[in-house]
Amino acid sequence: VLGLGAMGHAFAVNLAKKSFNLRAWNRSEEKGSDLVQYGATVAKTPAQAVEGSQAVILMLANAEITLDVVTQTLASLDNNAIVIQMGTIGID
Numbered sequence: 857v858l859g860l861g862a863m864g865h866a867f868a869v870n871l872a873k874k875s876f877n878l879r880a881w882n883r884s885e886e887k888g889s890d891l892v893q894y895g896a897t898v899a900k901t902p903a904q905a906v907e908g909s910q911a912v913i914l915m916l917a918n919a920e921i922t923l924d925v926v927t928q929t930l931a932s933l934d935n936n937a938i939v940i941q942m943g944t945i946g947i948d
Contacts, residue, residue, distance in 0.1 A: 857913045858902050858925055859943065860887040864915030867942075872896040881905035903932040911938045919945040 857868040860882035872878045872894035880888045881899045888898040899905035906912050906929045916922045922945050933939070 857881075857915065858905060858929075859915035859917070860884075860891075861915065861917065863942070864913070865891075867913055867915065868896060869894065879905045879907075879909065902928045905929075906937070907932045908934060909937055910934070911940060914939065914941045914943060916943045916945070918943070 857864050857871070857878065857880045860868060860880055865887065868878060868880045868888070868891055872891055875895070878891070878896040879899050880891055880896055881902045881904070882888050885898060885900070888896070891898060902925045912929070912933070914922055914925065916925060922941065922943060
């Protein structure tokens, strides 16, 4: 899960509680520190968070940030990874 605001954090907690192998990232690293108690790994970079993942949830604040984060992860994404963009980022 990339983006641990209110919605992203809620998704991450629920996935971790259901024993998914979860890696998360947020621009403010401290927002994910509580996820460790559920077995999640909080990555230092978005690229580290997506390495080897089958699915990546993006829950970011706007289109500009989403594009920046996706660009940072492209080289680390598995060829068959599913990217699920769930933020309300506007039509543009």
